[in-house]
Amino acid sequence: MSREAAQGAQRPGVDHSRSDLEDLIGYNLKRAYIIVQSDFRDALGADGMSARVFTALSLCVKYPNITQSELARMMGIERSGLVAIVDELEAREHLRRARVPGDRRVQALVPTDAGRAAYDAAIQAVRAHEDRLFSDMTSSERATLLALLKKIRGLEKQQ
Template sequence: MARATATPSPGILPPDEHADLEDFVGYNLKRAYVIVDADFRRALGEDGLAPRVFSALSLIVHTPGITQSDLARRLGIERSGLVAIADELEARGFVMRKPVPGDRRVQALMPSAAGKAAYLEALETVRAHEASLLASLSSDEVETLVALLKKIRRIGE
């Protein structure tokens, strides 16, 4: 089990370093993310909401009147990156930019009725996608996974 020499023979890696990649959180995180992301996009369809647009719409529906800067902060992206997302939601008729009396710099993001309806429909699709994709995990396992991921998210705050 333990190796006799401290220095590896040339060209030979010690046993502990044989499956390193597979043990890293980062590598597994990335590989798992790619699978879930691809299935999300497939579920929402060619012309459906991209994950980040769905996330933005979710926060706007749950927090009507949120500003772009606040939304960007909540999503963990830059202000500038949010412009295209807001543009798309506005072009789809799901969200309106509304001037805020008292501060003429900001524009409140307001969900339209169509936006709320589209969100609830997408929400069901996303739920179905996760339920079906993750069917091999018990609900306890999913709960544990989400809790551990949140723990990592808290590190970044």
Template sequence: MSKHALEEASDNGATDLEDLIGYNLKRAYIIVQSGFRDAQGEGGFSPRVFTALALTVKFPNITQSALARKMGIERSGLVAIVDELESKALLARARVPGDRRVQALVPTEAGQQAYDAAMASVRAHEQDVFSNMSESEKKTLLDLLRKVRKNEVS
């Protein structure tokens, strides 16, 4: 195939990948994640750290093991995330009554405020990214993604 023919084929953009749901999900995720980081600004939350804070706000006194399960990550992978949030005084560790080996995670007042501000920027970012969709289309997309997630292995 000539150089020109190769360039023309790549410019066309129509490949077998375009028919794959996973490929399109990944490409969409890259767009959403990149914009998420921009929306958070310099020194803002990464998606994983934001998720951990959001879940801690929603489920105060959650254990690290339960948080890792909800996030779909290994508990060992959560340690650095919790350490980061704790070093910024956004969450604190608390004792679990009756089990001295387990610590619960509790958002601080600063953590709640940081979450509220971050959530506002995330919502604005998503409004921008999905501005070419109607409210009905966004609801359908969210419903379909939730349906896919029901197959998640715990």
């Protein structure tokens, strides 16, 4: 989907800039998210990973042997919601479940060589997608946007 299509069709003669919605941060974040998410899907292709699957793989590559509970916590999702994501990554042979010594109830997630290669390809595609999508911004504007988004998420205190 093109950026213009994701932004929504404009009716001739209607000035959308005068809507009260245009002054709301949440509304603009949501509209921007729709554009970013659509281009993200296009960048990873029809059989590519969803954003959630990409996030899970990224964290498994960064933190090999992460437990499913830790991964769910880092992703901000319920552990039960992670099962389908892990199943998909396992079906793609991008990771495998491994037993954690001393606790048979806990499973660690270990990226495979294929998973690391898939992540390397995906992160390059995602970086290219962001470079393309945010090409109208200066590097300073991009850094400011990222800092503000992290501030909303409460991450600026952690860094």
